Amino acid sequence: MTNKEYINAIEKLNLYSVHYYVLDDPITTDEVYDKLYHEVLEYEEKNPNELLASSPTQRVGDVISTGFEKASHLSRMWSLEDIFDNEGLQKWLTKTYKLDSNITFYCEPKFDGASLNLIYENGVLIQGITRGDGEVGELITQNVKTIKSIPLTIAHKSRIEIRGEIVIFKDEFEKINESRLKAGEALFANPRNAAAGSLRQLDSSITAARNLVFLPYSVGENTLEYKLLHDIMDYIYSLGFRKPPKREVCKDMQEIESIYKQMVDERDSYPMMLDGMVVKVDEIASQIDMGYTVKVPRFSVAYKFPAVEKITRVKKIVLQVGRTGAVTPVAQVEPTDIDGVIVERATLHNFDEIDRKDIRINDKVIILRSGDVIPKIVKVLTHERSGNEEVYKRPTECPVCNSELLDEGVLLKCQNLECEARVVNSIIYFASKPCLNIDGLGIKIVEALFTSGLVKSVVDLFDLSLEKLLELEGFKEKKSQNLLDAIQNAKGCEYWRFINALGIEHIGEVASKTLSENFGFDFINATKEQIVECEGIGEEMAESLLEFIRVNIETILKLQDLLEPKEPIKREEAKENPFKDKIVVLTGTMSKSRGEIKEGLESLGAKVSSSVSKKTDFLIYGEDAGSKYDKALNLGVKCLNEEDMNNLF
Numbered sequence: 001m002t003n004k005e006y007i008n009a010i011e012k013l014n015l016y017s018v019h020y021y022v023l024d025d026p027i028t029t030d031e032v033y034d035k036l037y038h039e040v041l042e043y044e045e046k047n048p049n050e051l052l053a054s055s056p057t058q059r060v061g062d063v064i065s066t067g068f069e070k071a072s073h074l075s076r077m078w079s080l081e082d083i084f085d086n087e088g089l090q091k092w093l094t095k096t097y098k099l100d101s102n103i104t105f106y107c108e109p110k111f112d113g114a115s116l117n118l119i120y121e122n123g124v125l126i127q128g129i130t131r132g133d134g135e136v137g138e139l140i141t142q143n144v145k146t147i148k149s150i151p152l153t154i155a156h157k158s159r160i161e162i163r164g165e166i167v168i169f170k171d172e173f174e175k176i177n178e179s180r181l182k183a184g185e186a187l188f189a190n191p192r193n194a195a196a197g198s199l200r201q202l203d204s205s206i207t208a209a210r211n212l213v214f215l216p217y218s219v220g221e222n223t224l225e226y227k228l229l230h231d232i233m234d235y236i237y238s239l240g241f242r243k244p245p246k247r248e249v250c251k252d253m254q255e256i257e258s259i260y261k262q263m264v265d266e267r268d269s270y271p272m273m274l275d276g277m278v279v280k281v282d283e284i285a286s287q288i289d290m291g292y293t294v295k296v297p298r299f300s301v302a303y304k305f306p307a308v309e310k311i312t313r314v315k316k317i318v319l320q321v322g323r324t325g326a327v328t329p330v331a332q333v334e335p336t337d338i339d340g341v342i343v344e345r346a347t348l349h350n351f352d353e354i355d356r357k358d359i360r361i362n363d364k365v366i367i368l369r370s371g372d373v374i375p376k377i378v379k380v381l382t383h384e385r386s387g388n389e390e391v392y393k394r395p396t397e398c399p400v401c402n403s404e405l406l407d408e409g410v411l412l413k414c415q416n417l418e419c420e421a422r423v424v425n426s427i428i429y430f431a432s433k434p435c436l437n438i439d440g441l442g443i444k445i446v447e448a449l450f451t452s453g454l455v456k457s458v459v460d461l462f463d464l465s466l467e468k469l470l471e472l473e474g475f476k477e478k479k480s481q482n483l484l485d486a487i488q489n490a491k492g493c494e495y496w497r498f499i500n501a502l503g504i505e506h507i508g509e510v511a512s513k514t515l516s517e518n519f520g521f522d523f524i525n526a527t528k529e530q531i532v533e534c535e536g537i538g539e540e541m542a543e544s545l546l547e548f549i550r551v552n553i554e555t556i557l558k559l560q561d562l563l564e565p566k567e568p569i570k571r572e573e574a575k576e577n578p579f580k581d582k583i584v585v586l587t588g589t590m591s592k593s594r595g596e597i598k599e600g601l602e603s604l605g606a607k608v609s610s611s612v613s614k615k616t617d618f619l620i621y622g623e624d625a626g627s628k629y630d631k632a633l634n635l636g637v638k639c640l641n642e643e644d645m646n647n648l649f
Contacts, residue, residue: 001043003050009040013056017148018240053124054153058145068138068200071127073117074161074221077134078292079624080278080302086257089279092301093253096281099290099298106229106282107259108247110302111215112273113167114196118150118214121159125152130200133589133623143199146208149215151240161220162236167272168195172211190341191273216241217278229282245270249282256303264305276304294641295625309368309378310343312336316361317348317392319399323425324505325414327398327405329354331365331377338369346375351394352410358382360389413505415551423457424450426503430458434509435501436490436563440483448472459555461487462562491563495520498565502556505544510610511537515545516568524549524556535607578648580605585612587629588622590642600649612637620645 001009013036019027037056044051051057083089096103115131128144130137144150147166168176173191180187188194198210216236218229226232230249237243246266248259260277267274281287281299290298312333320328329348336343346367348354357380359365364381395412398405401419405412414422424446431441441461449455452472454464464487469480493501496516500509507515514534515523531542549556584606586594597620598608612619612631619632619639632639640648 001039003047006040006043006047006050007052009036009043010052010055013037013040014054014151014240017056023242054151058152067202068140070132070136071129071139072136073129073134074119074159077115077117077131077137077163077220078297079134079295080300081296082276082302082304084304084306089253089256089301089303092279096290096298100281100283100286103286104282105250105256106233106247106280107250107256108217108233108244108278109263109270109274110276110278110304111165111167111217111244112190112192112275113165113215114192114199116144116164116166116199116214117220118144118162118164119159120154120156120162123153123155123157125150125154135623138200140199142204143201143207146204147212147214149213149242154239156239158223160222160224162216162241163218163220164214164216164241166195166199166212166214167191168198168210168212169271170273171271176210213242213272215244215272217244218280227284229280229284229287232284250279260303267305274305276302279303294621295629308338309366310336310338311364311366311381312343314359314361314363314365314377317354317359319395321398321400321414321419321421321425323422323429323503325416325419325422326505327395327412327414331359333365333367336367338367338375341369343367343369343375346377348377350410351412354392360385360391362389418456420450423455427455427458427461429503430501435497436493437497438490439486440479441486445483448474457555459558459562493563493565495565495568498560498563499523502548502552502559504548506541507545507548508610510608511541520568521560524553536609577604579618581607582617583607583609583615584618584620585609585616585628585632585637586620588625590620590622597645604649 013033016026016028016033019025040055041057044055044057081092083092117127117129117131117137118125119127119129125145126141127139128141128150129139132138145152168191170191173188173194176194177187188197194210195212198207198212201207216233219232219236222232224232224235226235230247233247246259246263248255250256250259256279263274263277279301281290287297287299292298315332315334317329317331320330322328329351331346331348333344333346346365348359353359357377359377359380364384365377366379366381367375368378369375394407396405396407397403398414398416398419398421400421401414401416403414403416403419406415416422424443427441427446427450428443430436431438431446446455449464449472454468454472455461464484466477466480466484469475469483470477494516496509496513499507499515500512514536515526515531518534519526519530528539528542528546531537531545532539579601584601586597586608590597601608609616612628612635614635616632616635616637619628619637620642621629621639622642629639
């Protein structure tokens, strides 16, 4: 093979790939492709200095990374505002027409996968970056090069960012899960999870084997001179990228609704998963004029598909016991495929809901799954009852330890501190970062300690010895000593961490700090009246705290003696400043960790809360601020970005 024949062979192989992976229109057989591919490979081995970047041999996944570096996007990747119905569309259009009434709209599917940014320079793919926080993502170029619907080289020579979604087609998803089932591996929950997991493999050969597909939906930094978005996308497709199954330019709401209805009706027939339709202003100049809010572009919106409802049957109601002893009912239903996800459980929230909806064993019910929300039963089909249905009886005994349950009406609780479910879950919580931060006490270690009989309660952790641990299977000397050291290092912790680690129902980090600051070691003697006077603590929290102390006072005192937590020091009165005595909520990603920012605010006398309410004085937000930001705006709470906050500091 001569160099000219080599170049022609690469062009031919890439043409075959475009027809197969992009156009779904094969123009040759696998045998012909493989023969030519190996001829090219042989030539490259003999002439390594002549290897072209566009050669399909460069797609072979044989790189194993130790981790992914961070990389910045050339321009920010924005999230989209969601709307869910005709009314939401009307409101968005009203706002958009106020900015510019002489516009049309480009509509295309919203793919349910993992976002990816491609950067080409001088026609060569130089970087593939995950969305990350919109400004910085993970650099996964080697994995991206294995995806056959992504050209390694393009005819466009100026620097350009091409954004899109990585998806796995439904039939390929089934094959992957069949293979994982045979290998005894955990199954992917849905194609979106499979796509995201496949894209971020440290071993690029795994990514190469997964048949991922890239579907472009926009451009970032570019020098294109097109005036309409649909012309830009036509140009991108002409470079060798795959088109979406449907797209349309619409002039008004009626046409937008028409194409939306078509997509909803046809969604099951598409090879990939969709979760909505994206509507964008088509005119580029208008997009630029409209600009962005803090969180989203004003010229684009995600019109989500309706939540999917299916009919299934309740097989039984099972009980789960949490670390605080709270018993939660969960409905086991006949396996039901809802938009590509096999649903076998539905949340029931509490026992009152079972009574209110009159949910019986063997009932036919309508379950709803919306996005990533856990499916729930929305309606019982009472007219379908045959007489075989059984009324569910509230349990009186714990399903794990068989001890008597405390019935609080809505809530049933196991009071047995030695109940396996409570012990294992409470120890894991006890050792977690917001509590005592005991490194090495993960779920498998805790279960092993409990099963062996060495640990039957949190207190038993402090009776562990090297000799006892070395008797257990899998416990080597270094691992065992590290665990013992970590337990010892938990001694002398801050008192609020001690309270938080107890795992009291309704008492989290914020309430633990409040109790520590107000009562210190004497919190066990506080009255209900004194407790509810504390900022942010209501009657239900106070009653839960008092009940926990009543039942577990001996354990609390014993743990206090063992851990020797620091006596809380009354914080010095902060000097006058804009945050003193103010209630502040943090949301979104900022340059510092929330922990650092929170500590700084508390040193100024601020109360940092986890939720927005009418009492909130400031909301401080970073990138990807979510529903808290929206709620703060609706309530008229003053919103500060990080720069505003630093100026006030």
